[in-house]
Amino acid sequence: MTSRTVTLLDVARAAGVSKSTVSDALQGSGRVAAATRDRVRAVAEELGYRPNSAARRLRRSSTGAIGLHLPRTATRLDYYMNLAFGAVERAQEEGFDVMLLAPTGVAGGGGSSDSAGPTSPSGTTSPTSPAGAASPANGPIASRVDGLLVIDPEVDDSAVPGLLDAGVPVVTGERYLGPTAAPTGAVICDNAASLTALLDHVAERGARHPAVLAPAGTSAWATALRATATSWARERGVAVALRTVPFAATPGEAEETTLALLRTDPSVDAVICAPDGAAPGVLRAAATLGRPVGPDAPPAAAPHARTARDALPRTPLLIASCVDGTATRSAEPPVTAVDLRPAAYGRACAELLCDILAGRTTPDTVRRHAWALETRAST
Numbered sequence: 001m002t003s004r005t006v007t008l009l010d011v012a013r014a015a016g017v018s019k020s021t022v023s024d025a026l027q028g029s030g031r032v033a034a035a036t037r038d039r040v041r042a043v044a045e046e047l048g049y050r051p052n053s054a055a056r057r058l059r060r061s062s063t064g065a066i067g068l069h070l071p072r073t074a075t076r077l078d079y080y081m082n083l084a085f086g087a088v089e090r091a092q093e094e095g096f097d098v099m100l101l102a103p104t105g106v107a108g109g110g111g112s113s114d115s116a117g118p119t120s121p122s123g124t125t126s127p128t129s130p131a132g133a134a135s136p137a138n139g140p141i142a143s144r145v146d147g148l149l150v151i152d153p154e155v156d157d158s159a160v161p162g163l164l165d166a167g168v169p170v171v172t173g174e175r176y177l178g179p180t181a182a183p184t185g186a187v188i189c190d191n192a193a194s195l196t197a198l199l200d201h202v203a204e205r206g207a208r209h210p211a212v213l214a215p216a217g218t219s220a221w222a223t224a225l226r227a228t229a230t231s232w233a234r235e236r237g238v239a240v241a242l243r244t245v246p247f248a249a250t251p252g253e254a255e256e257t258t259l260a261l262l263r264t265d266p267s268v269d270a271v272i273c274a275p276d277g278a279a280p281g282v283l284r285a286a287a288t289l290g291r292p293v294g295p296d297a298p299p300a301a302a303p304h305a306r307t308a309r310d311a312l313p314r315t316p317l318l319i320a321s322c323v324d325g326t327a328t329r330s331a332e333p334p335v336t337a338v339d340l341r342p343a344a345y346g347r348a349c350a351e352l353l354c355d356i357l358a359g360r361t362t363p364d365t366v367r368r369h370a371w372a373l374e375t376r377a378s379t
Contacts, residue, residue, distance in 0.1 A: 101148075178218075213271065213278070283335070320378065321336070
């Protein structure tokens, strides 16, 4: 059947079921036995059936789009760009466009986001902030999207409560810690476990006084990392130097914080940097102070100290990052990091929203996303 478009009727005849059964099986709706649903989907795939997404949207009064809300600093971070492309890819497999939402900048409660327009298969659009997008429940959002993805929602992001109350299913990437309505579903990482793994790793490599450059902010990720650094220190009886840096700290900000830390407390022998892309700043700080990086690096010969504060120990320093990416992989030396698999995470968030919209899973579903520790020369 390669000479013409394969129809629902073709699939029904080949599977030996009715056309309505095929429709229900492919959309995950109706009361179709699991074995029948699997057989229908297998036949549809074998025949090369592709749903008419436009017709399907008309039948269910769908807009054919989902909204994507990212943190305000997202455009500076590789992590969120990779996550966004993963979400777009998975949504398009279900026939949905993705609309990137941007804050309106309107002060006060109920501040919303409005769309930049649907994405194309080759990329995303630039966000805009049109006026008059006051309340999602009564404004344009609910009428323009079938559901929403809200990634790393922060308690102090005034747009989030309105999005959660927009009248469409909402899936969050990470939990929302605010007091307003809960999302329809969530995909979460065990952020406490990932930082614990990093701290255990540097301790196993000989660190006795680690430091954590933890992110500021009210997202579940930032909150979990700060709490975990404190609890790990208490449970193991190890002093951890905890410093707070901006959620999207630049390498320059990480360098400045690390220089101040190591000059004040030169006994620090490992630095774990949380923000995406900031680890090269920690490496620069180590180089400035003559601290060789890596567990097997020999102590550096102390250069002539220009000031008293530069006359510091030249003992090796371990460096790691809570977020993997180009900056950590291409650094010299390469930096140990937690691979949060952002593209796969974006796909997982979009998949859960699509499953909720299609009735393939129930509201209040929470799914977990796996991470991996990538050990490199810096530790």
